Amino acid sequence: MKNETIYILAIESSCDDTSAAILSNKKVLSNVTATQKIHEEYGGVVPELASRAHQQNIVPVVHQALNKANIDKKLVSAIAFTRGPGLMGSLLVGTSFAKSLSLGLNIPLIEVNHMQAHILAHFIEGQPDGAPEFPFLAMTISGGHTQIVLVRDYFDMEILGETLDDAVGEAYDKSAKILGLPYPGGPLVDKYAQEGNPKAFLFPKPKVNGLNFSFSGLKTSILYFVQKETAKNPNFVKENLNDICASIQKTIVHILMDKLKKAVEQTGITQIAIGGGVSANSGIRNALKMAEKNRGWQTFIPKFEYCTDNAGMIGIVGHLKYQQNQFSKQDVTAKARYVLSSK
Numbered sequence: 001m002k003n004e005t006i007y008i009l010a011i012e013s014s015c016d017d018t019s020a021a022i023l024s025n026k027k028v029l030s031n032v033t034a035t036q037k038i039h040e041e042y043g044g045v046v047p048e049l050a051s052r053a054h055q056q057n058i059v060p061v062v063h064q065a066l067n068k069a070n071i072d073k074k075l076v077s078a079i080a081f082t083r084g085p086g087l088m089g090s091l092l093v094g095t096s097f098a099k100s101l102s103l104g105l106n107i108p109l110i111e112v113n114h115m116q117a118h119i120l121a122h123f124i125e126g127q128p129d130g131a132p133e134f135p136f137l138a139m140t141i142s143g144g145h146t147q148i149v150l151v152r153d154y155f156d157m158e159i160l161g162e163t164l165d166d167a168v169g170e171a172y173d174k175s176a177k178i179l180g181l182p183y184p185g186g187p188l189v190d191k192y193a194q195e196g197n198p199k200a201f202l203f204p205k206p207k208v209n210g211l212n213f214s215f216s217g218l219k220t221s222i223l224y225f226v227q228k229e230t231a232k233n234p235n236f237v238k239e240n241l242n243d244i245c246a247s248i249q250k251t252i253v254h255i256l257m258d259k260l261k262k263a264v265e266q267t268g269i270t271q272i273a274i275g276g277g278v279s280a281n282s283g284i285r286n287a288l289k290m291a292e293k294n295r296g297w298q299t300f301i302p303k304f305e306y307c308t309d310n311a312g313m314i315g316i317v318g319h320l321k322y323q324q325n326q327f328s329k330q331d332v333t334a335k336a337r338y339v340l341s342s343k
Helices: 038-042 047-069 088-105 114-123 168-178 186-193 216-232 236-267 282-295 311-323
Strands: 007-012 017-024 027-035 078-084 109-113 136-141 146-153 156-162 271-275 298-300
Touching: 007 047, 007 088, 007 311, 017 047, 017 311, 027 047, 027 311, 047 088, 078 088, 078 114, 078 311, 088 109, 109 114, 109 311, 114 136, 114 146, 114 271, 114 311, 136 236, 146 236, 156 236, 168 186, 168 216, 168 236, 186 236, 186 282, 216 236, 236 282, 271 282, 282 298
Parallel strands: 007 078, 078 109, 136 271, 271 298
Antiparallel strands: 007 017, 017 027, 136 146, 146 156
């Protein structure tokens, strides 16, 4: 098994990106993603439209991934797919396609937890910081999730803290919407924040026990603040956009870093890995690098292409599960809520 070349075809369809990848052991040969633009006019992902777009995209995306990798489908060792968590309609498209193709090719099927994949993306060959050593702390930050996870081994993970309401990515996008920025607004908040004064405006940080998070109160305070200021000056947002974004970003980064510091104190673990779409944020990356310098942490930030939803990260989990003969049966079903566990 150790000397065998394992080719994994991976499929990711948990939200609004249809992605397929081919991995040769831990090396990504291709990682193709079709992004759905239709949601921009609605200011957020519309589940029904997302599942329809997945149906249109999945065959061409898989075909392109095979072509880019220059691999015939007959060489594929197994098919890995996102079982959950995510939008049920979107997950059903990827799950059904993966099950059908595995039957047609008579090869094993491997289910993958999307959040576990964000964490294990660090083990894809060629990461700039290398791979963390066990045990390490992982902070998964995305549009749907915010978690601090103790990672003892590839498949031995324990959630130490998570959001009690909204995820950090949603806080970014909703704040952007309040400011009149188009969807997805999180990257735009980050962009304008880099030109602004983070001390210009003060937003409250929620008091949440333990290592859990809360972002709903912050969103509400930003809404009331903007409403109050625009009532006095209709051009307030336009005139102060950079400073508002910088102040929002500073608050969110402080919330995340405060909990991360507490997790390090509680566990004594100083290897920190981040994952999920929001890990592409410059403010969070800079804060981690500062902590690495000032606190002696060793931080791991994946390549940008493995931060957002992609099939490459699904494929690395598929590879690791293949090595342990962790295969799924044909009666496996999609799970919109798929809790990350040590099992």
